[in-house]
Amino acid sequence: MNGKTVHIKNYGCQMNKLDTALVSSALKKAGFGLVDSVKEADVVLINTCSVRRHAEQRVFSHLGHLKHIKKRRPEMIVGVIGCMAQRLGTELLKHEAVDIVCGPAQIPQITKLLTETLQQKKKSLAVTEKIRKTTEKQNQTLEKFESAYGIEDKQIPGQAFVRAMRGCNNFCTYCIVPFVRGPQVSRAPAAVIEQIKRLAGQGVKQVTLLGQRVNSYKYRSSEKTYCLADLFEKASDIEGVEWIRFVTSYPSEEFFDEILQAMADSPKVCNYLHMPAQSGSDRILRAMNRNYTAEEYLQLLAKARAIVPDIAIAGDFMVGFPGETEADFEATVELVKKAQYKNCFIFKYSPRPGTTADKRLADDVPLEVKKSRNIELLAVQEKISDRLSAEYLGKQVKVLVEGLSKKPHLNVAQNTDTPQLIGRTATDHIVVFNGPESLAGQFAKVKITKTSPLTLFGELI
Numbered sequence: 409m410n411g412k413t414v415h416i417k418n419y420g421c422q423m424n425k426l427d428t429a430l431v432s433s434a435l436k437k438a439g440f441g442l443v444d445s446v447k448e449a450d451v452v453l454i455n456t457c458s459v460r461r462h463a464e465q466r467v468f469s470h471l472g473h474l475k476h477i478k479k480r481r482p483e484m485i486v487g488v489i490g491c492m493a494q495r496l497g498t499e500l501l502k503h504e505a506v507d508i509v510c511g512p513a514q515i516p517q518i519t520k521l522l523t524e525t526l527q528q529k530k531k532s533l534a535v536t537e538k539i540r541k542t543t544e545k546q547n548q549t550l551e552k553f554e555s556a557y558g559i560e561d562k563q564i565p566g567q568a569f570v571r572a573m574r575g576c577n578n579f580c581t582y583c584i585v586p587f588v589r590g591p592q593v594s595r596a597p598a599a600v601i602e603q604i605k606r607l608a609g610q611g612v613k614q615v616t617l618l619g620q621r622v623n624s625y626k627y628r629s630s631e632k633t634y635c636l637a638d639l640f641e642k643a644s645d646i647e648g649v650e651w652i653r654f655v656t657s658y659p660s661e662e663f664f665d666e667i668l669q670a671m672a673d674s675p676k677v678c679n680y681l682h683m684p685a686q687s688g689s690d691r692i693l694r695a696m697n698r699n700y701t702a703e704e705y706l707q708l709l710a711k712a713r714a715i716v717p718d719i720a721i722a723g724d725f726m727v728g729f730p731g732e733t734e735a736d737f738e739a740t741v742e743l744v745k746k747a748q749y750k751n752c753f754i755f756k757y758s759p760r761p762g763t764t765a766d767k768r769l770a771d772d773v774p775l776e777v778k779k780s781r782n783i784e785l786l787a788v789q790e791k792i793s794d795r796l797s798a799e800y801l802g803k804q805v806k807v808l809v810e811g812l813s814k815k816p817h818l819n820v821a822q823n824t825d826t827p828q829l830i831g832r833t834a835t836d837h838i839v840v841f842n843g844p845e846s847l848a849g850q851f852a853k854v855k856i857t858k859t860s861p862l863t864l865f866g867e868l869i
C-alpha cells in the first residue's frame with residue numbers, strides 16, 4: 409500500500425479523539441493519506457459513541473448519507489470504529505453502507521483491516537468478545553499500539569491527549585462505558601511519561617491526561633504505588649510541557665488531597681477540576697451506584713477550594729433518571745446552586761441496553777419533563793456562570809491559543825485587520841480576541857473587556 413486516502417470523522421469524547429489521533433498516525437505510517445473530506449476519500453472511518461441514544465442516532469444518519477454516496481462510488485470503503493462498533497458488532501456490519509466494524513480495543517488491527525478490505529472487498533469484523541475479561545496479552549497489544557505512535561492532536565496545535573487509564577470499573581447503573589471500553593487499567597508511569605516527552609519534543613505545550621476516573625489512577629510497581637500526582641510531578645519536569653490537565657474526576661477521597669496539593673504547588677498543573685456529580689439527590693445517587701452523598705460531594709468541593717483558592721470547577725448532571733421526582737430534581741437544583749460551577753454539562757437520561765438501570769428500572773420520567781428540567785437547570789447554572797465570568801472583567805489572563813474562532817463573535821472589536829482567535833485559560837475559560845493566526849499553539853496575554861456566561865472577550869496585550 410498504498411496511496412489510498414482515508415477520512416476520519418469523530419463523534420464522542422476525548423477518549424475517541426485520542427483514538428482517532430492514534431489511528432490516523434498508524435495509517436499515515438502505513439502509507440495512507442489523511443484527507444479532510446469524504447469526497448476525496450477511498451476509505452471513510454467513523455469513530456462512534458454509545459453514551460446516549462442520540463449519539464448513536466447521529467451516526468446512523470451519517471451512515472445513511474454514506475449509503476447514498478456509495479451508490480455512486482461503490483468502491484468506497486466505510487469503517488465504523490469506537491464504542492458503537494463494540495456495542496453493536498455484527499448488527500452494524502449488516503448495515504448496507506458498512507464494510508468494517510472495529511471496537512476500541514481492536515484498533516491495533518486497523519491497518520490490517522483496511523488493507524484486507526481494500527484488496528479483498530469483503531466485510532470484516534473486529535470486536536472484543538469478552539470485553540470485561542480482557543487478557544494481559546490484549547492489554548500489551550493496546551499498550552504497544554498506543555505508545556508506538558506520535559499523537560499530536562492536529563485539530564488543536566500545541567495540545568495532545570495522553571491516556572493515563574483505559575476502561576472503567578465503576579459501573580454507574582446508567583452507563584455503557586464499562587461495557588464498551590472494558591476493565592479499568594492504569595498505564596505504566598514510564599510509558600505515559602515517555603510519550604509526553606516525545607510529544608513535548610514535537611512542540612506540544614499542553615497535555616491532557618485522560619481516564620474515565622482519572623483521579624483514581626494507581627500503578628503498583630515493586631518499589632512504590634504511583635498516583636496521578638506522581639504523574640504530574642514527572643510530567644512537570646519535562647522541558648516544553650507548560651500546562652498539564654486531567655479529566656474526568658470521580659468524587660472520591662482517594663488521592664484527592666495529593667492531587668489538589670500538586671495543583672496548588674505546581675505552576676504547570678492547571679487549576680481546573682471537572683468532577684461530575686450527576687444528581688443532588690442521595691436516593692438517586694444510590695440508584696446510580698455513585699458512592700457519595702450530595703453533602704460529601706460538597707465537602708470535596710470545599711476542600712478543593714481551600715487547597716486551591718482560584719480553582720475553576722465544572723460538573724455533569726443527568727436529569728430524568730428513573731424514578732426522579734420533583735423533590736429529587738429540586739435537590740439537584742440546590743446542589744448546582746451551592747457548587748458554584750464555572751460551567752456544567754447537563755444530559756437527559758437515555759436508557760442504554762445492557763446496563764443495570766435499563767434492565768431493572770423503567771424509564772418513567774416523560775421526555776417533556778426531562779426537557780423542562782434540563783432547561784431549568786441550565787438557567788440556574790447560566791446565572792452562576794455569568795456572575796463568575798464577570799469577575800474576570802478588567803483582568804489580564806494567559807491563554808493557550810487554539811486557532812481561529814469558528815463562529816464570529818460580534819462582541820469584540822471589529823475595526824481590526826486581524827481575525828478573531830479563540831484560546832483557553834488554565835482554568836478552562838474560553839477567551840475570544842483579535843490577533844494574528846500565527847499565534848495558534850502559542851501562549852498569549854489578553855485583557856478581558858467583556859464577559860458572558862460561557863465566553864470571555866478581550867484584547868491582545
Ligand code: SAH
Binds near residue numbers: 583
Ligand atoms: N467517566 C466520566 C464521564 C463519562 S460519560 C464520569 O464518570 O464522570 C459523560 C457524561 O455523560 C456523564 O458524566 C453523564 O453525565 C452522561 N451520561 C452517561 N451515561 C448516560 C446516559 N445513559 N444517559 C444520559 N447521560 C449519560
Ligand code: SF4
Binds near residue numbers: 577580583586621658
Ligand atoms: Fe460511566 Fe461511571 Fe465509569 Fe464514568 S465512572 S465512565 S459514568 S461507569
Ligand code: F3S
Binds near residue numbers: 422423585588589
Ligand atoms: Fe466516550 Fe462515548 Fe465511548 S463518551 S468512551 S465515546 S461511549
